[in-house]
Amino acid sequence: FWTMSISDFLDEYFETDVIKANFALSGIIGTALGPMSPGTAYVLLHHYMGEVDGSVGAWGYARGGMGAVTKALAASFKASGGSIRTGAEVDHVLIRNGKAKGVVLAGGEEIYGKLVVSNADVKRTFLKLVEEKELPDIFLRRVRNFKIRGSSGKVNIALDSLPEFPALPKDSPVYRADMHFTDSIERMERAYDDWKAGRWSVDPFLDMVIPTTLDPTMAPPGKHFMSCFVQYAPPRIDGRDWTDADRGGFAESVIAQIAQYSPGFRDRIVHMEVRTPREIEAEVGLTEGNIFQGELTFDQLLFNRPVPGYAQYRSPVGGLYMCGSSTHPGGGVMGAPGRNAATEILRDLAKPTLHMSPAHDVI
Incomplete structure (x- = not known):
């Protein structure tokens, strides 16, 4: 299963092209692979893990938009005594004697x-964010070889x-x-061919x-x-x-x-927000715009994420931990x-809860 393509996997269960295309979408979303590429069967499983209100594999809407999720996280963090600073770009991690002691902002603070x-x-x-001299050569080599490839964009209308x-x-x-219009896996594979040639899919x-x-709160009355x-x-x-062109x-x-598929659609457009991998990386810091x-x-995956020997959220630098989607179990x-990272950090600190004071115990 782990090395199967989503195309081969679906062939074992379905006959109709449009049905297979419908399920195949979850095998390629956010992935620089096509539906006939080995390994995409797992990507479908990854998207079907979890549940919403008891419905296994279901996806849900966040009322008010996805920003509501980060607002809820921020509110919970602040309620536990944390503080958040935005617009504070980190220039590098401050390391002394092999241990992380803090961060230096772009302005020098x-x-x-x-x-x-x-x-x-x-x-x-x-x-x-970390100087090469602070890291083992083999770790650096594996980080450089870690595949982060942009493959998707976003258009909000x-x-x-x-x-x-x-x-x-x-x-x-x-x-x-x-909703989507793709009616066959072959059509999806042709879209991937454009990516391999260095072009967006026609x-x-x-x-x-x-x-x-x-959720009508996301637009003025009658608008969508x-x-x-x-x-x-x-x-x-x-x-x-x-x-820009x-x-x-x-x-x-x-x-x-x-x-x-929707006659008159162009006439309904009031505004568009277009995000290619360029904008995604520049605005939210995702390398090459890779969402995972x-x-x-x-x-x-698993014990190899992000690199062998460092799958437990720790790093070669003491006191510097990883908690993003480059770590197990990945994006989403x-x-x-x-x-998981918090669990390991608490184990290292031997503290029973996430509440820490003063506010800058953890950065």
């Missing part, structure tokens, strides 16, 4: 603490009204679910939701919001950086596909890497 915990990906943490799809009744419950795979059908997750979009175009072409490929902080391939809105 030094903040000290007993521990430093990094939610940045493994490459950003150890290749940009404000709509004047709910789009119409002739194939759906106006009151269809499908409007409240995730006929992309889209995973679309209209959360305002369930559509979120489109797009595969594939490479981190660089033909070996060069993305340009490239971004426009990427967005057009998305709108053109939707318009094929590293490929979910078997060589980078589940909080498991952070919870």
Whole structure:
């Protein structure tokens, strides 16, 4: 199973192309692999782990948008005595005698603490925030070889009204679910071929939701919001950086596909927010725009995530821990890497709870 492609795996259970294409989407989302690539069967399992309200494998909406999740986390953290500073870019980790003592901000301010915990990906943490001399050569080599490849983009669309799809009744419950138009695995594989050639997919795979059908608070009365997750979009175009013209072409490929199935869709567009891997990395610090902080391939899972010998959230630097999605079990809105990291940190501190004082005990 671990080395199977999602295409081969689904062939064992289904005959109809459109059904297989529907399930195959969870085998490629956020992954720089195609549905016929070995290892993508696990990616489907990864997306089906967990549950929502007792429904195993289900996904859910956060009322108010995904920002509501981070707001809830921040509120919980502050309630436990923590403090949060935004707009405070970290230049490097302050290390003395092999132990992390704090961080130095881009402006030169030094903040000290007993521990430093990094939610940045493994490459950003150890290749940009820690000096090479502080790390073993074999660890550095493995970090450099860790695969973090951007493969997806995002298009958020404000709509004047709910789009119409002739194939759906106006009151269809499908409007409240995730929608896509891909009707075969072969079509998805052709989209991946564009990525391999260093281009965005001309006929992309889209995973679309209209959360305002369930949560009207996300748009003014009568208006709607559509979120489109797009595969594939490479981190660089033909070996060069993305340009604004490239971004426009990427967005057009998305709108053109939707318009094929929803006449008049273009006329409903009020505003678009387009995010290629360039914007995703620049705005939220995800290397190459990879949403999982590293490929979910078997060589980078379990005890190999992020690298062999360091799968327990510790690092070669004393007092410097990892808690992001580059660690086990990987990406997704589940909080498991952070919870697991907290467990190991508490074990090292021999403290029974997360409450620590003063506020800068943990950075």
